[in-house]
Amino acid sequence: MSKIVDDLNSFVAYASTLDGDEKGEAQVFCDRLFRAFGHEGYKEAGATLEYRIKKTSSKGTSFADLIWKPRLLIEMKRGGEKLQLHVRQAFDYWVNAVPNRPRYVVLCNFNEFWIYDFDRQLDEPVDRVNLKELPKRYTAFNFLFPVERKPQFNNDRDEVSRQAADKMAELFKRLTRRLKHPVPREQAQRFVLQTVVAMFAEDIDLLPAGMIKGIVDDCLQNKQSSYDLFGGLFHQMNDPNFAKGGRFVGVRYFNGGLFSQINPIELTEFELDLIGNEAKGDQGAALKDWSKVNPAIFGTLFQQSMDAAERHAYGAHFTSEADIQRIVGPTIVKPWRERIDAATTMKQLTTLRRELAEFQVLDAACGSGNFLYVAFRELARLDQLILLRLKALVSHKEFQNQSKQLVAIRPLQFHGIDLDSFGVELAKVSLMIAKKLALDEAIDALAEDDAGEFTKGTGELAFHRDEALPLDNLDENIRCEDALFAKWPKVNAVIGNPPYQSKNKAQKEMEPGYLQKLRQHYPQIDGRSDYCVYWFRKTHDQLAEGQRAGLVGTNTIRQNYTREAGLDYITQNGGTITEAVSSMIWPGDAVVHVSIVNWVKGKQLGKKRLYIQEGNDQQSGWRHADFDKIGASLSFATDVTTAKRISANAQKGCYQGQTHGHEGFLLQPKEAEALLKLHPDYEQVLFPFLIGDDLLGGIPPKPSRFVIDFRELSLPEAQHFKLLLTRVQKMVLPDRQKAADEETARNKQIRAAVPGAKVNKHHANFLKHWWLLSYGRSDMLAVLSGLNRYIACVRVTKRPIFEFISTEISPNDSLQVFAYDDDYSFGLLQSNVHWAWFIERCSTMKADPRYTSNTVFDTFPWPQKPTTKAIEEVAKASRELRKCRNDMRAKRKQSLREIYRTLELPGANPLKDAHAALDQAVRNAYGMGKTIDPLAFLLALNRQLVEAERKGEAIQGPGLPASVKNRAPFISADCLTP
Known part of the structure; x- marks a missing residue:
């Protein structure tokens, strides 16, 4: 016998002697568990007992029994406690155990362990292990070893769900993509969904077991007709009158919604294999255990049955249960839980239950119904909580009276709207199944084996199980419409994605x-x-x-x-x-x-x-x-969304670089240099073209291509540069003609649909001046023409890196351009004061900040009355910062990007010191103390300046202050050159 098994047997023997006292014995239980898995103890492993977790309300702090980041959170309950009642508490602990949130959560009552991986599976534990099984089932706890191993779980519903979803999605695709006689999409959707409900039903005791597999076997082995057999089953599921004989005896009435229309299909052998051929190595969908399939399968099925282009057109995205809980929890569960916890009398609790039974929820972009399904389940659990509270308060007779309706929550309380017809049908199916699953969960939660009041298998429970059928007809609740133009039902809460x-x-x-x-x-x-x-x-x-x-x-x-x-x-x-x-x-x-x-x-x-x-x-x-x-x-940080545009900033100074619009305007450096050697005058329209990656990633940084920019030349004037114009005519003109034609056709369709509608004419305008860049930024070029250098940064960036660029270089639109050539302005823009404003006022490209001139630069207040000394200090600090960077680049042969990554590392760094000196100089220019929040300071200054402009008063805008009479000392020579 291995050492791990010996150690676990010893742990089980010791744990069996404990009384299951949550307060007195949980800590020693956890410590011995860690020792059994090869640690010297929980503390030596780096775990923490009674880990402090702040609640999301004002009610203080909770304590998780043990946290071992980033692997494990353990929450202990008293011996014999029903663990299903504490999943919400464990989930809330997990959500707030940040940073380094643990991957796994274990609920334990001294007798059994429920293991959760909330990122993968929320509704059910990925495994349940009894204490006595631990020596044989320890691989489920592989994450507990000093050297982590991949755990082996027995209840990975996520994996089962994906396998079943893949089969049914493949069936749908096969039906609609047959080479001969493809099945119409809507008919295939309905057939697949009817089959899915039937497979769910036979594994959750709503249909006789093995019904679907039996049909497939008869079709494959006995050559019976799938058209007849599946059609007969679905017709019987829609018949309120039970079959008195024949194959479908025992099939009960489901509803008049999903099964109201039966269009059977004669399936091919391969299509039957996908449903349920046991003889094939890869088992069909019907052979999966559908009781372990999470209804979130329908989201997966929905996603996989649409091609990628269609999903994107709808803006459709798959949503995990853990992420759905980030909405359902705060919007629905938490407010109701607080009300239930505050109730102390039978009258209060019964009133709450009546209100809960009338609580209406809407998802106006319901997709396949995942949000609605989770909301149903959580409301049903709140209903269970009320019943358990009642059970503790009232007599057995009164409780039987109160619990005649075991689940007060009904699918008809939930409403959905979506444009996709398949998604709408999936949402209905999800809610139909939710009703049965909630009923089973309520029976489990309320069962009391010791008292015999609610014991599984009694006639009373059999009566409650019968409540699952017929399924509700949700045709009026879940509608296929455009939610933005449809009338929404009156509800109590709105959720969704x-x-x-x-x-x-x-x-x-x-x-x-x-x-x-x-x-x-x-x-x-x-x-x-x-x-x-x-x-x-x-x-x-x-x-x-x-x-x-x-x-x-x-x-x-x-x-x-x-x-x-x-x-x-x-x-x-x-x-x-x-x-x-x-x-x-x-x-x-x-x-x-x-x-x-x-x-x-x-x-x-x-x-x-x-x-x-x-x-x-x-x-x-x-x-x-x-x-x-x-x-x-x-x-x-401080909310600066109320900052307003400062007119002095918006007049000039900040620009987006040039948008060329077509690769035909671009040349490689060698090709451009060869042309310039033959035609020196081409330098009038052929320029080095700098992109963001050149600036940050180049060693040394320099333009990686040239751009043909005829500026504002007319077509006859551009003829002088024949070779370049011919190139543009050959490469650019045909594409611009095609784009303009497509735009014209689309605009015609738009105006036919919406007479008088405003339409785009971008491509028509590009075609009108086909030899010019899409956006040449002539206003920017006019301002830069009077300078030898300008300031630029990458528009989408994770780091605030500004640089001086020679005006001989044209900036691509990946750069943000600042038309200032002085060291003081550079220092202000490169400072962390400006970066703090940038971060709070910018937009983003995915997670990366994006400089937007109208929201960032136009609202950024510059120092109003800096002293001459303060101005000089900022200019000096900015020069020293650039010298530090240039020295580091030359010495290390590294790019700007690589140099700035060193700021993320601990330890002494001359670049850190240079930035700190600049930041302090800028603060001094503002008169901003060390402890002052820069955002609060800037917001107050923004309001002051906007008000001053409203009154007609002069203010100090961007650039060198008006107090500087001699600009020369502030104009150094360093910059990036061609």
């Missing part, structure tokens, strides 16, 4: 005229906003006082136009953000960064919790903080 697309993608992917209709219907929403903002706005307008909502949006929901149309509107019109995620990576195929917002229409006292996922690590990257108020920018 609306589709998200940027304005530009929406123009390309939506049907002609749709955006025009949308803007006519919602004229108050800026047309540049992300698509999801329409759901936020409409949701808030639908809520009554005291009602709640929780939605997922792209992280642009907290930025600029989208924030102003959505979260600003919500917070300025009676909404209070109660809990939110500022930014996180949304799991699934779509690599998007999202924000999650839960809010109430009205006030809510107490602290509000804000989360953020930093970097790409799903576990360790999380942090959170509590605030009296969460602002519309979902920021952990």
Whole structure:
């Protein structure tokens, strides 16, 4: 026998002597468990007992029994305690155990272990292990060894769900893509869903066992007709009259919704194999244990049965259960749980149960119904909690009276809207199945073997099991409509994950005229906003006082136009953000960064919790903080969303680089240099062209290509540069002609759909001047023409790296250009004061900050009356910083990007010292003390300057202050040259 088995046998023998006292024995139990897995003890392993976790309300702090980051959280309960009643508590601990959140959570009552991996599977533990089984089942705890191993779980519902979903998705694809007689999409959808319900039903005791496999066997082995057999089963499932004989005796009535229309299909042998051929090595879907299939399978099925292009057009994204809980928990569960916990009498509890039974929930972008399914399950669990509280308060007779309806929650309390017909049908199926699963869970939770009041197998329970059928007809509840134009039902809470697309993608992917209709219907929403903002706005307008909502949006929901149309509107019109995620990576195929917002229409006292996922690590990257108020920018810093445009800033100085628009304008350096040698005058229209990666990644940094820029030359004038014009004519003109023709055709369709609609004419304008860059930025070039150098930074960047660029180099639109040549202006822009403002006022590209001149530069207040000494100190510090960088680059042969990565490492670093000196000099120029919050200071200054401009008073704008009479000492010579 191995040492691990010996050690675990010893642990089991010791643990069996304990009384199961949660307070007195949990710690020694955990310590002995760690010793059994090869540690000297929990402390030596690095675990912590009674780990402090701040609650998400104002009620103080909770303590998890043990945390061993980033692997394990253990929550102990008294011996024999029903662990299913404490899953929510364990989940809340896990959510807030950041940073380095543990991967696994173990609930234990001294007799059994329930193991959870909430990122993969929320509804059920991935394994259940009895104490006495531990020596044989220890591989489920492989994560507990000093050197972590991959655990082997027996209840990985996620894997079973994916396998079953793959089979049914493949069946759907095969049916619709037959070479001969392909099945119409809608018919294939309905047949697949009817089959899925039947497979679920036979594994959760709603259909006789083995029904589907028996049909497949008869079709494959006895050559019977699948058209007849599946058609007969589905017809019987839709018949209120039970079969008195024949194959379908025992099949009960399901409903008149999904099974109201039966269109059987004669399946091929391969299609039958996908459903249930045991003879094939890869088992069919019917041979899976569907009682272990998570209803989130329908989300997966929905996603996999659509091709990638279609999913993107709808903005559809798969959502995990753990992420759904970030909305369902704060918006639905937490408020109800607080009310239930506060109830102390039978009257209060029965009143709450009646209210719970009438609580209505809407997902206006329901997709396959995952949000609605989780909401149903959580409301059903709240209902169980009320019954358990009643059971402890009232007599057995009174409890039997109160529990005649074992589950008060009904699918008809849930409403959904979606444009995709398949998603709508999937959502109905999810809720139909949720009813049966909730009933089974309630029976398990209320069973009392010792008292015999509610024992499995009694006639009383058999009666309750019969409540599962017939399934509700949800045709009126889950509707296939465009939610933005449909009338929403009156509900108590709105949840969901609306589709998200940027304005530009929406123009390309939506049907002609749709955006025009949308803007006519919602004229108050800026047309540049992300698509999801329409759901936020409409949701808030639908809520009554005291009602709640929780939605997922792209992280642009907290930025600029989208924030102003959505979260600003919500917070300025009676909404209070109660809990939110500022930014996180949304799991699934779509690599998007999202924000999650839960809010109430009205006030809510107490602290509000804000989360953020930093970097790409799903576990360790999380942090959170509590605030009296969460602002519309979902920021952990001072909320500066109210800052306004300063006219002096907006007049000139900050520009986006040139957008060439077509590769035909670009040349490799060798090709350009050869042309310039033959035609020196081509230097008038052929320029080195700098992109962001050249600036940050080049060793040394220099332009990697040239651009043909005819500036504002007319076509006849451009003829002088014949070789270049011919190149552009050959490469660019045909594509611009094609794009313009397509735009004209699309505009015709738009105007046919929406007479008088405003249409885009970008490509027509590009064609009109086909020899010119798409956006040559002539205003920028005019300003730069009077300078020898300008300041630039990469527009989308993780680090604040500014550099002087020679005006002989043209900036690509990946660069943000600042038309200043002095060292003082450079110092202000490179300082952490400006970076702090940039981070809070910018937009983002995925998770990376993006410099937006109108929100960042135009609102950034410059020092108003810096002393001459302070100005000189900033200029000197900026020169020394650049010298430090240049010396490091020359010595180390590294790029700017590589040099700045050293700032992330501990230890002495001359670059850190140079930045610190500059930052202090800039603070001195503002008159900003060391302890002053720069954002609060800048916001107050912004308001002061805006008010001064309103009164007609002069202010100090960007650049060298007016007090500097001699600019020469502030204009050094260093810059990036061609």
